[in-house]
Amino acid sequence: MSLIKLEEVSKLYGFGDATTLALDEVNLSIDKGEFIAVMGPSGCGKSTLLNILGLLDRPTNGTYKLQNRVVERLSQTRAAKLRRDTIGFIFQSYNMLPRQTVLENVAMPLVYKGVGVTKRLKMASSILERVGMHNREYFYPSQLSGGQIQCAAIARALVNEPSIIIADEPTGNLDTSGSRLVMELLSEIHMMGNTIIFVTHNPELTRYATRVVYMRDGRIIQDESTSLGEVAKTARRRMYSVSSKTIEDDLAGVSMLMKVMPHNDNQTEESKHKSKIRKSSKNKESFRS
Ligand SMILES: Nc1ncnc2c1ncn2[C@@H]1O[C@H](COP(=O)(O)OP(=O)(O)OP(=O)(O)O)[C@@H](O)[C@H]1O
Ligand SMILES: [Mg+2]
Numbered sequence: 001m002s003l004i005k006l007e008e009v010s011k012l013y014g015f016g017d018a019t020t021l022a023l024d025e026v027n028l029s030i031d032k033g034e035f036i037a038v039m040g041p042s043g044c045g046k047s048t049l050l051n052i053l054g055l056l057d058r059p060t061n062g063t064y065k066l067q068n069r070v071v072e073r074l075s076q077t078r079a080a081k082l083r084r085d086t087i088g089f090i091f092q093s094y095n096m097l098p099r100q101t102v103l104e105n106v107a108m109p110l111v112y113k114g115v116g117v118t119k120r121l122k123m124a125s126s127i128l129e130r131v132g133m134h135n136r137e138y139f140y141p142s143q144l145s146g147g148q149i150q151c152a153a154i155a156r157a158l159v160n161e162p163s164i165i166i167a168d169e170p171t172g173n174l175d176t177s178g179s180r181l182v183m184e185l186l187s188e189i190h191m192m193g194n195t196i197i198f199v200t201h202n203p204e205l206t207r208y209a210t211r212v213v214y215m216r217d218g219r220i221i222q223d224e225s226t227s228l229g230e231v232a233k234t235a236r237r238r239m240y241s242v243s244s245k246t247i248e249d250d251l252a253g254v255s256m257l258m259k260v261m262p263h264n265d266n267q268t269e270e271s272k273h274k275s276k277i278r279k280s281s282k283n284k285e286s287f288r289s
């Protein structure tokens with residue numbers, strides 16, 4: 001049973017002559033413990049897909065099953081509760097409140113859950129410790145680096161203990177070291193058994209993923225299983241047109257692989273992805289940024 005299953009999901013924005021088909025009959029199954037990078041040119045529907053997966057938006061057509069529950073059949077209240085308990089969403093632009101400390105920002109989602117102030121701050125503090133931000137609790141967002149703010153945003157997404165983390169270009173505003181900080185943190189969260197889906201335009205970041213989903217014009221055009229520590233083959237070939245690895249690639253790959261790997265007993269799903277790759281390469285669809 002998949003954790004997430006989209007069946008022929010379409011999303012249409014606007015009406016009359018001014019409509020955009022942002023998602024076009026997308027099928028996608030995601031199992032617990034996958035670490036998925038979503039890639040594709042601007043406007044191809046990546047954020048639309050993530051918003052639907054994260055229960056921030058609903059499909060126009062098709063079915064979304066989350067933990068075997070048909071999302072379209074849930075009332076707004078039930079969908080909001082499912083989102084709060086299951087999903088942590090991280091945005092490109094942090095969305096931190098500037099006049100609140102890091103601790104208060106991280107504790108914010110617990111307000112909506114009715115948790116009292118003392119317990120809330122204690123929980124936020126322990127999560128900040130987990131992401132290595134314990135000594136920044138009383139800082140304001142403006143006093144942190146971009147990478148640190150994003151780590152605080154990740155802590156905020158984790159405070160409800162969701163099992164699925166959805167991140168729309170979490171490193172989009174960050175430099176290399178900030179991106180690394182954030183991706184290493186997401187990796188650790190992945191290793192604890194969580195499912196992570198993130199959007200990136202940077203092929204290098206596919207090193208952290210176990211699977212890469214490539215989109216174009218509202219469709220998934222390729223779905224590739226990939227090894228932790230390596231840049232996904234399609235991302236490398238189609239976006240860089242680079243055929244061989246550099247020494248730096250190898251070193252980065254090795255340092256990544258020194259980490260503990262999550263247990264992956266998902267052989268069947270993996271073979272399924274490989275056969276999908278074969279199918280789509282037969283279609284000879286090309287993917288360019
Ligand atoms: N609220 C909206 N109303 C109307 N059209 C929208 C809306 N949101 C997105 N779109 C359109 O849907 C298409 C897909 O947008 P989406 O934001 O999902 O792309 P994206 O792949 O995330 O792009 P980027 O890489 O630039 O973030 C685009 O053509 C966009 O203009
Ligand atoms: Mg987007």
